Amino acid sequence: MLTALAPAAILTAQAVNPLQLPIGRPGTLEVGLGEMRSTITGKLASPDDVAAAADGHRFVYLGESHDRARHHEMQAAIVEALVRRGRTVIVGFEMFTRPVQDELNPWTLGWLSEDEFIERSQWKTQWGFDYGLYRPIFEAVRRDRLPMVALNVPRDWVRAVGRGGPSALTPEQSSQVPPLYLANSDHRSVFEALMGGHPVSGTQGENIYAAQVLWDEGMADTALKYLDRFPKSASTVFVVIAGSGHVMYGQGINYRIDRRTGERGVTVMMAEGEGPTRVARGIGEFVYVSQPES
Template identity: 35%
Template sequence: MTRKSIANFCALSLSLFVLWTAPSDAQTLPAAISVSTPTQQRLDPQAVLKQLRSSRVIYLGETHDSEADHRAQLEIVRSLYQQNPKIAIGMEMFQRPFQSGLDRYLAGASTETMLREFTEYDKRWGFPWEFYSPIVNFAKQNQLPVIALNTPTEVTRKVARQGLESLTEAEKRYIPPIAEIRAEPGRYRDRLRELFNAFHSGKGRSRGFERFFQAQVLWDETMADAIAQFLNQNPDRQMIVLVGQGHIVYGEGIPDRVARRIPQVKQSTVLLNPPAHFLKEEAIADFFWKTR
């Protein structure tokens, strides 16, 4: 199973589309924003931003092809930076072997075109660069770290085809130790099994699912490992993580795995423009951030 196929599974539960525009130099959030909790409590966006300041990790769960979600991310990042300039941005969109390409651009040693070339962005992520460039450039302008979180495509693809046991020592370089990769929790497995079966019209093989599940877990563990490593090395930093919603719902993808590495770490999950069926799930996230 290819990484593209894996992404398609995640996309099944993440489809939405909204429209929202805001001035690029906005210092306050647009009035159209509404923020609520899964218990349907409506909240003031500015009050939520102040509340988020106390979290060490803030996840902004996106739908990758939603331009509105990326605009919301930029405004939230700007607002959080105004509260606390000691932030970093973790991005699923870049893979860990290419951190140096990001660092060169942020240091002013390369152009945007070179950044995309050095990180192989178009080949490895492929969603419009224009969705993410304002966020990366905001980080550059304000000298903020941007952390490449994702597993190398080749590794995820190989695990989806052949399992974790097939990885060579060289392929393990950018992932956590195998002993730290835990195929859990059971509810997470069940949810992904349902998606897997739906994608295969109920004909998915058990062995195929186990490898798919290993690849998904590896994806989450690798990003959690990158987040935890950065936070441990930079105790004065707060991290804002840009990632697909499927990696943070119910805390079962990345957040629980970060908490396993950094006990008692305070984390907050924000779903941007979540689909209607998410709004009925009380434990799915801390906040729903809607721009329509």
């Protein structure tokens, strides 16, 4: 369910272009193929520029289209830039659910082969995208021995809410996530654009929307609870690796964290285009447009 969000940042012929919504910072910006630009200055940007912009911020959100190798290469480059800048980097992944948390750090510490990591993290059954696409980010994490966090709630929770609404969660499950805040109209606009421009309506539509909110609230909650285990430090930065639909316009995981902490963070939106691509300046602090992949 909601797998349509995986490649949401790839340009398609839609009545509503999710890359050009009038949310947040006004105006638009053209980004060339293979370029990353600051939506604030309009200038070309590098991973080191992203790391510099993250000074003073505790969260960096790296949105992706899951099946685009160049997006994961850019994510790895930004993580490495943050390390070079002297930040204490933690990397949280949408791809892993909370129950596999204990299987992640053995990879970071070099105790597992790649095949063992794939098996023990339940990659093929829980995520399913080609592991090779993500290899650059996992190798960067291992090389720098960065802590990894399994952000996502169990997938059966999301499926249950998608079918039956928030009340479909058991009391025990509900106790492990914040109350679902469903009244963010900007987030609804993003969600509807990603679903082809169709307004959320009816019980089924509301349940599917609630499932998306559970996804975002759950991942935000996981990140915050992880950070709460340690004293606050100006050097710490939590990098969120997630689909673009979970971070674009600051309305997904980033909105849920901001709502609880007042910390907006820095968002890098990644898209794919057939040529120079016009995007809303409010979509994130930086936009990277990759070239088409076969």
